[in-house]
Amino acid sequence: MAFILQPLPYAYDALEPYMSEKTLGFHHDKHHATYVATLNTLVKETEFANKSLEEIVLATYNEASKTSIFNNAAQVWNHTFFWNCMKPNGGGQPSGILAEKLNHSFGSFDRFATEFKSAGATQFGSGYVWLVLDQDQLKVVITGNATNPLVNQQIPLLTCDVWEHAYYLDYQNRRSDFLQSFLQHLVNWEFVIQQLQMHQLAHA
Ligand SMILES: [Fe+2]
Structure with a gap:
């Protein structure tokens, strides 16, 4: 069975103006x-x-x-x-169990956001910045090129693609601005919470 290209879960212009x-x-x-x-x-x-x-x-x-x-x-x-991980009118702060876990692991949502943006901005060359579940801790990790956290036995909860193809037409070299827009306007926190809950159910 051949792999198929999954369609986008929204229209091509649904993430404007943050992703064109x-x-x-x-x-x-x-x-x-x-x-x-x-x-x-x-x-x-x-x-x-x-x-x-x-x-x-x-x-x-x-x-x-x-x-x-x-x-x-x-x-x-x-x-x-x-x-x-994205949706129209996304971003901002999550609530409920994820907010509690972010506070527990990072001290506050703002400290998580700062670490996520800084990690994504400093990933040298192509790659991804992730929020993962590692044992029972939430962590921010970066991976180079195609690598993802599955190979390190971590559960991916959220990612931002920081390959230049993800942002160059909209932000040119300003990767930090792209990461800021991603957190403020694009993140689909419901999806992130779903990943966390799926994992917790599987290990209940
Ligand atoms: Fe990409």
């Missing part, structure tokens, strides 16, 4: 689509053809002969996750 229709169109229809097409070519008639994306990511991580498969599988997973 042009950025989202290129990012989903060119970058994400290419990772899906390349992955399908690479895994065709191999042991990975009928595996899930997560299984492929975990099985190919740090395997020198399988770097291309890892990169494309992880990028397909990362992009679908990233789209779900």
Whole structure:
């Protein structure tokens, strides 16, 4: 079964003006689509053809002969996750259980936001900044290129893609401004809470 390009969960212009229709169109229809097409070519008639994306990511991580498969599988997973982490009129602060956990792990929402923005801004080159659940702690982590926290046994809750293709048309070199807009106007906290709850239910 070939992997498919998941459609965006909102319209191309739904995140304007914080992420333009042009950025989202290129990012989903060119970058994400290419990772899906390349992955399908690479895994065709191999042991990975009928595996899930997560299984492929975990099985190919740090395997020198399988770097291309890892990169494309992880990028397909990362992009679908990233789209779900945003929504129109998103951002601001979460409430309930997530607010409590952020306070517990970081001291306050503002301290979490500062750490998330600073980590994303200092990730050298391409990569992602994440909020993850590691054991019972929330942590901010960064990963380079296609790598994601699944390979470190961490549960991804939120990510922002900080590859230049994610923001350059809208913010040029101002990655910090993009991260600020992402937290203030785009984050889909309901999705983040859902990730946390799914994990807690699975381990109840
Ligand atoms: Fe991307």
